[in-house]
Amino acid sequence: MKTVNIVKPPEGAKAPVVVTPVTPQSSAPNFASKSVPRHLARGVIGFGLIIGSIAMVPVAGPATLLAAPLALIAFRGCPTCWMVGLAQTISRGRLERQCVDGVCTLTKAQPGAKED
Numbered sequence: 001m002k003t004v005n006i007v008k009p010p011e012g013a014k015a016p017v018v019v020t021p022v023t024p025q026s027s028a029p030n031f032a033s034k035s036v037p038r039h040l041a042r043g044v045i046g047f048g049l050i051i052g053s054i055a056m057v058p059v060a061g062p063a064t065l066l067a068a069p070l071a072l073i074a075f076r077g078c079p080t081c082w083m084v085g086l087a088q089t090i091s092r093g094r095l096e097r098q099c100v101d102g103v104c105t106l107t108k109a110q111p112g113a114k115e116d
Contacts (some may be wrong), residue, residue: 029075031085032092039089044080046074 033039049071056064075082097107 030088033085034089036086038090039082039086042074042076043086046071046079046082049074071079 033042049067053067055062056067072078074086094109095106097104098107099105
């Protein structure tokens with residue numbers, strides 16, 4: 001676990017504004033896909049496997065439930081992980097984190113301020 005010590009600047013001194021773009025290279029888990037259509041396709045496959053395996057139980061028996069765990073591969077974890085990835089995929093490159101006086105907020109990224 002990382003410990004962060006926040007040190008406030010002396011009275012009257014201005015704290016520097018630190019701007020860090022929110023990128024998939026950060027230490028947070030990354031569930032995003034390369035594109036929104038690709039991510040939506042993974043969702044259709046995952047939800048289709050879950051719904052199909054449950055719907056087929058009366059027709060083909062409980063063996064069809066073995067298809068449900070395959071949805072975890074499509075979701076890269078669970079449906080919640082897929083939804084977090086959808087939000088990450090949609091917001092990729094559109095948000096940046098600004099930290100001023102120890103308080104960090106998310107704001108819209110400036111179009112010309114993209115880093116390589």
